Amino acid sequence: DTEVTQTPKHLVMGMTNKKSLKCEQHMGHRAMYWYKQKAKKPPELMFVYSYEKLSINESVPSRFSPECPNSSLLNLHLHALQPEDSALYLCASSRDREGNSPLHFGNGTRLTVT
Amino acid sequence: KQEVTQIPAALSVPEGENLVLNCSFTDSAIYNLQWFRQDPGKGLTSLLLIQSSQREQTSGRLNASLDKSSGRSTLYIAASQPGDSATYLCAALNNFNKFYFGSGTKLNVKP
Numbered sequence: 001d002t003e004v005t006q007t008p009k010h011l012v013m014g015m016t017n018k019k020s021l022k023c024e025q026h027m028g029h030r031a032m033y034w035y036k037q038k039a040k041k042p043p044e045l046m047f048v049y050s051y052e053k054l055s056i057n058e059s060v061p062s063r064f065s066p067e068c069p070n071s072s073l074l075n076l077h078l079h080a081l082q083p084e085d086s087a088l089y090l091c092a093s094s095r096d097r098e099g100n101s102p103l104h105f106g107n108g109t110r111l112t113v114t
Numbered sequence: 115k116q117e118v119t120q121i122p123a124a125l126s127v128p129e130g131e132n133l134v135l136n137c138s139f140t141d142s143a144i145y146n147l148q149w150f151r152q153d154p155g156k157g158l159t160s161l162l163l164i165q166s167s168q169r170e171q172t173s174g175r176l177n178a179s180l181d182k183s184s185g186r187s188t189l190y191i192a193a194s195q196p197g198d199s200a201t202y203l204c205a206a207l208n209n210f211n212k213f214y215f216g217s218g219t220k221l222n223v224k225p
Contacts, residue, residue: 004157042203042215043158056212090157100165102148103205103213105157 003027004106006091012112015081021109023074023091032074033092033103034066043090049074050096081113116141116208120216127194128224135189135219137204142182145207149178149189151200152218158203162189194223 004025013019023032031050035043048056049068063085065077074091088108095101117140127133137147146165150158162171162178164187170179177190187204201220205213 006157042217045212048212088155092158100146102160102163103150103158104160105150107157108155110155 004091004093004104006089006106006109008109009107010110010112012114013078013081014114015083017081018077018079020078021076021089021091021111023076023106024072025093025104026072027093027095027104028071029093029095029101029104030071031094031096032068033094034074034076035090035092035105037088037090037108039087047076078111081111083113086111086113116144116206116212116214118204118206118214118216120202120204120219122219123217124220124222126222126224129194129196131194131223132190132192133194133221135191135202135221137187137189137216139185139187139206139214141206141208142185143208144182147178147180147187148205148207148213149176149187150203150205152203153200161202191221194221196223196225199223 007022034046037043045058046060047066052068063080067075090108091106092103119138121136148163149161152158164171164180175192180187199222201218203218205215
């Protein structure tokens with residue numbers, strides 16, 4: 001079992017829908033991450049939050065909007081997505097951003113855009 | 115930009131064999147290097163983290179080494195088991211706090 005919980009596990013949405021992905025951790029970690037992973041490819045970094053503030057945005061299109069309501073929660077709001085956005089979306093956390101602690105991943109949300 | 119390469123892309127071995135997975139990176143200015151395993155359709159499970167000042171880390175049947183000067187890390191799996199079958203990824207953390215992932219080695223351990 002993973003200590004980073006992601007919901008939902010699967011999501012199918014149309015290009016005009018608005019949906020949100022949720023991520024939760026109770027390990028006291030202060031850095032949280034969103035990654036996107038296409039089939040047979042490594043994870044690609046999208047966003048990093050450090051102490052609830054957005055610290056890295058890897059030039060992600062505005063149809064993806066992250067939010068960190070508190071130190072335990074991370075959301076990814078989706079709007080007007082394209083079929084090529086279909087992927088596994090992974091949330092991760094670490095104790096801090098100083099490189100001294102490992103990344104802990106959730107099991108991901110499998111997103112299909114129709 | 116850091117580039118991380120993993121060789122081989124796929125590996126099939128009989129149960130009980132010892133094996134080595136390779137990871138190379140182009141920028142030696144890393145904070146740490148982490149090894150993960152990923153089962154199909156799942157997230158990544160952290161296996162070992164090696165700080166830049168360390169040479170190796172061990173956990174059970176796994177041993178990871180790091181040679182910053184040559185830009186290489188290896189993951190050694192002793193006495194492989196069918197349950198070890200998964201994709202193994204390495205990731206290097208650089209100064210801008212970004213983890214750069216390799217494309218992974220897909221391991222199949224045959225009973």
